[in-house]
Amino acid sequence: MAKEWSNLIQNLKREKLMSLSNITVMTITFLLLGIFINVIVFSQTALKYLEQQAQITVFFKLDLPEENIQSIRANIAKDSRVSNVSYISKEDAINIFKELNKDQPVLLESITPGILPASLEVSAKNISDLKAMSAEYSKIDGVGEVRFFEDVISRFKLWSTVVYLVGFLFVVAFFVISYSVVIAALRTTINSKGMELEIMKLVGASDSYVKTPLIYQGVFFGVISATISALIILIMDILLYSFGIFKQGVTLGFLPGIMINLIVFAAILVVILIASGFLLGYFGSNSAIKKYLKY
Amino acid sequence: MAQISFINVIKEYEAGFKVLDDVSFDIDQGEFVFIVGPSGAGKSTIVRLLTKEEQPNSGDILFNGESILNVDNTTVPELRRKIGVVFQDFKLLDSKNVFENVAIALEVAEASEEEIKSIVPNVLSMVNLTDKMFKYPKQLSGGEKQRVSIARALAHEPDVLIADEPTGMIDPDSADDVVAILEKINSLGTTIVMATHDQAIVNKLKKRVIRIEEGKLVSDKVGGKYRG
Numbered sequence: 089m090a091k092e093w094s095n096l097i098q099n100l101k102r103e104k105l106m107s108l109s110n111i112t113v114m115t116i117t118f119l120l121l122g123i124f125i126n127v128i129v130f131s132q133t134a135l136k137y138l139e140q141q142a143q144i145t146v147f148f149k150l151d152l153p154e155e156n157i158q159s160i161r162a163n164i165a166k167d168s169r170v171s172n173v174s175y176i177s178k179e180d181a182i183n184i185f186k187e188l189n190k191d192q193p194v195l196l197e198s199i200t201p202g203i204l205p206a207s208l209e210v211s212a213k214n215i216s217d218l219k220a221m222s223a224e225y226s227k228i229d230g231v232g233e234v235r236f237f238e239d240v241i242s243r244f245k246l247w248s249t250v251v252y253l254v255g256f257l258f259v260v261a262f263f264v265i266s267y268s269v270v271i272a273a274l275r276t277t278i279n280s281k282g283m284e285l286e287i288m289k290l291v292g293a294s295d296s297y298v299k300t301p302l303i304y305q306g307v308f309f310g311v312i313s314a315t316i317s318a319l320i321i322l323i324m325d326i327l328l329y330s331f332g333i334f335k336q337g338v339t340l341g342f343l344p345g346i347m348i349n350l351i352v353f354a355a356i357l358v359v360i361l362i363a364s365g366f367l368l369g370y371f372g373s374n375s376a377i378k379k380y381l382k383y
Numbered sequence: 384m385a386q387i388s389f390i391n392v393i394k395e396y397e398a399g400f401k402v403l404d405d406v407s408f409d410i411d412q413g414e415f416v417f418i419v420g421p422s423g424a425g426k427s428t429i430v431r432l433l434t435k436e437e438q439p440n441s442g443d444i445l446f447n448g449e450s451i452l453n454v455d456n457t458t459v460p461e462l463r464r465k466i467g468v469v470f471q472d473f474k475l476l477d478s479k480n481v482f483e484n485v486a487i488a489l490e491v492a493e494a495s496e497e498e499i500k501s502i503v504p505n506v507l508s509m510v511n512l513t514d515k516m517f518k519y520p521k522q523l524s525g526g527e528k529q530r531v532s533i534a535r536a537l538a539h540e541p542d543v544l545i546a547d548e549p550t551g552m553i554d555p556d557s558a559d560d561v562v563a564i565l566e567k568i569n570s571l572g573t574t575i576v577m578a579t580h581d582q583a584i585v586n587k588l589k590k591r592v593i594r595i596e597e598g599k600l601v602s603d604k605v606g607g608k609y610r611g
Contacts, residue, residue, distance in 0.1 A: 102478065287474050290434065291535065292464035293491035316466070 096304045106280060107309070110273045114313035114365075117269045122321040122361055123260050128255035129353065133338040134246045139215045144222050146208040152230040157206055160228055164210060169221060172211040178202055205232060213240050215248070232240040263364070267336040270368040274306050275376040285380040295381050303373050310369020311362060325354035384448050385409035386543065386574055387433065392442035394428055394598075403439070404430045404598040410576060412542070415439040415569045417585050418578045419609045420595040426578035429595070430547045433576075434468055435459050447542070464492060467536030471548035473528040481507065481531050482516045487531060488538040504532040510564050526557020533564055543574040550581050585609040 100107045146164070148157050157175075165173045176184070181204035189195050210225070212218050218241050226234040278285075281302075288298050328334060329350045337347035348356075387410040394403040403425045410416050418426050431437040432463055435451055444451050446462065454462050475484050484502055489499045507513050510530040520528055529549055536544055546565060550558035562584050569575045579585065585592060585608070592607030593600060 165446070168539070284476055285475070287476065287487065288491050289460075290436075290463065290468060290490040291491055292460040292462075292539065294460045297460075297491050 092304050093217070093299060095301050099301065099305060100308075103277070103280070106277055109308050109317075110277055111313050113273045114270055114309055116317045118314045118317035118361055118365060119320055121262050121266050122317050122357060123324075125259055125357060125360075126321065126325070128251075128259060129338050129340060130334065131251055131341065132248075133334060135244075135251055136339045139244060139248060141164065141211065143211045144212070144218060144225065144234060146210060146225050146228075146231055147205045147233045147235070148207065149230055149232045150202065150205050152204075158229050160230060161208055164208060164225065167221070169212055169214065169217040170210055171213045174209045176207045176209065178204060178206050181205070181207065212219060215245050266364070267368055267372065270310065270372040271376055272373045274302075274309065274369070277309075278302055278376045278380070280371070282380070285377075287358075289380070298380060299374075299377055302377050303339045303370060306373025306376075307366055307369040310365035310367075310372070312365075312369075314361045314365020318361040321361070322354050322358050325350055325357075379382060386412045386414075386447060387576070388442045388443075388445040389429070389432075390445070392432065392439045392444060394425075394432065394439045398478055401598045403432075403595075405442070406595070406598070407442075407459070408600060408602045408603055410574060412574055413569070413572055415588070415590045416565070417588075417590055417592045417607075417609070418576065418595060419580060419592055421580060424595045425598045426580075426595055427547055430468065430545050430576075432580055433543075433545060434463055434466055460491070464539040465540035465542050467539060467544040469529070469532050469536050469544065469549045471551040473520070473532045473552075475528055475531055477494065477520050480517050480519050481512060481523070481534075484520070484531055485535045485538055488535045492539065502538055503534075506537045509537065509568070510534045511560075512554075513578070518574045523555035524557065526560055528565060529553055529557070529561050533561070537568065537573075541573065543576060544568060546575065546577040546579075546606055548579055549577065550579065550584060555583070556596040562588065580609075582609050 146160075148160075161173060161175055164170060178201070182199065182201060185199065185204060186196060210221070214219060218236055219238070222234045222236050225231060285298055334350045337349050338353050339347055389406050389408050392403050392406045393401060395401050406425070406429070417446075418429055420426055428437065432439055433451075435454060438452065443551075446466070451462060476487070479487070484501045485506060485519070486499045489502060494502070504513065504516065507516055510533050511525065512530050512534065514528060515523060520531070522530070529552075531545075544565070548563070549561055553561065558581065565575050565577065566588070589606045589608075591603070591605045592609055594602040594607070594609065
């Protein structure tokens with residue numbers, strides 16, 4: 089092990105420029121991969137937030153007593169599909185109406201207290217439940233009307249599915265691209281040693297003798313560049329968090345309903361990037377060296 | 384038992400184009416053999432078949448009585464340490480000095496530093512390059528480069544030393560030096576197989592001459608002469 093490390097350090101010193109360019113190319117690749125994963129997760133989180141803002145408005149009949157309204161409110165709040173319920177009393181409704189139409193005094197004069205119904209604004213955890221919830225709530229005794237913006241909701245549903253799927257596919261595709269870039273970078277280093285490897289084989293070097301130092305080099309390049317890019321991503325995420333962005337956490341498309349603290353997510357991403365660096369370095373150098381191991 | 388046997392060897396790189404066509408010969412331990420013929424006759428193919436860089440299409444090649452066709456990839460390094468090879472283009476690494484270029488043959492066999500420090504100066508003294516031990520290939524003449532290549536091939540104390548056109552890229556005086564060194568190595572018991580089309584050297588040494596033309600063995604004479 090000590091011999092391999094001293095060989096590695098010797099090689100890096102001998103090939104300073106080549107090593108530097110390899111680490112730069114691989115760092116940029118991992119950085120783009122990390123930023124891309126961040127962008128996908130942030131856009132999914134933003135969409136999730138917007139989803140949760142999507143509401144059903146339940147209007148009560150004008151003559152429904154307050155205690156009945158509160159009982160219905162309590163029942164709806166217990167619904168596992170509901171994320172939030174807020175109550176707008178008749179007085180609140182009037183105040184909101186007045187505020188919205190303050191520059192139309194003629195209209196305001198025609199409004200009398202009690203003309204606007206009390207209502208509940210209900211947010212769902214999942215927008216796909218809104219239609220069923222709306223149908224159920226409209227059947228509750230004392231409910232006059234239930235409204236929700238079906239077009240907007242169905243468009244949201246479509247976009248969130250698109251973002252989840254496309255995001256997932258893009259991340260997979262970017263992994264494949266990163267693998268190709270890493271292999272190309274390692275192949276450049278290995279090809280530059282073609283003559284040395286050929287001579288080694290002709291004078292009786294075993295496969296492992298030829299392979300081991302290059303695998304060490306590949307893993308070293310992979311881990312160093314992934315660590316540099318992971319640290320940059322971590323700093324970026326810490327800055328976002330300190331500015332109060334995504335303070336409530338981020339959500340992952342494949343883990344619906346779970347919010348993860350941004351710093352915890354960044355730490356997971358750091359581990360994923362470094363592990364990817366190790367694996368891409370290992371498998372990339374293994375694959376790049378294959379042609380020199382033929383007898 | 385012959386040290387090297389080619390038995391009805393056929394080698395085709397393209398279907399229907401035989402580089403070696405039913406070639407058979409034996410070489411005994413301690414012999415000095417020239418393999419001669421014009422360019423493209425198949426001399427280098429014989430060298431590559433012996434070092435298992437190539438596989439014949441049919442026939443068999445025996446080394447010390449055992450077929451090298453059955454040698455698997457994990458045992459090829461062992462075979463190559465028993466057969467030293469000297470190349471026409473030297474195959475030296477410009478980034479390494481003379482000592483390091485020779486040491487590479489021992490490093491790949493995972494020899495200890497002490498062994499390397501004792502063997503390398505010995506083989507360099509055999510090829511009269513002790514004073515150039517720390518020079519780089521760019522600082523050497525063609526003949527000196529070829530002597531480094533011979534020293535590297537000798538580092539494992541091989542049973543056979545194969546030289547593929549070793550004088551092809553050097554001046555006549557240096558070529559004489561290289562051949563003199565090969566004779567000296569041969570006198571110590573190592574078999575020498577030298578592929579060449581250098582008539583002057585072949586005719587001067589009066590050793591066994593195997594002549595290959597268009598892939599066929601056309602003559603095999605001890606003390607033979609060669610006219611290209």
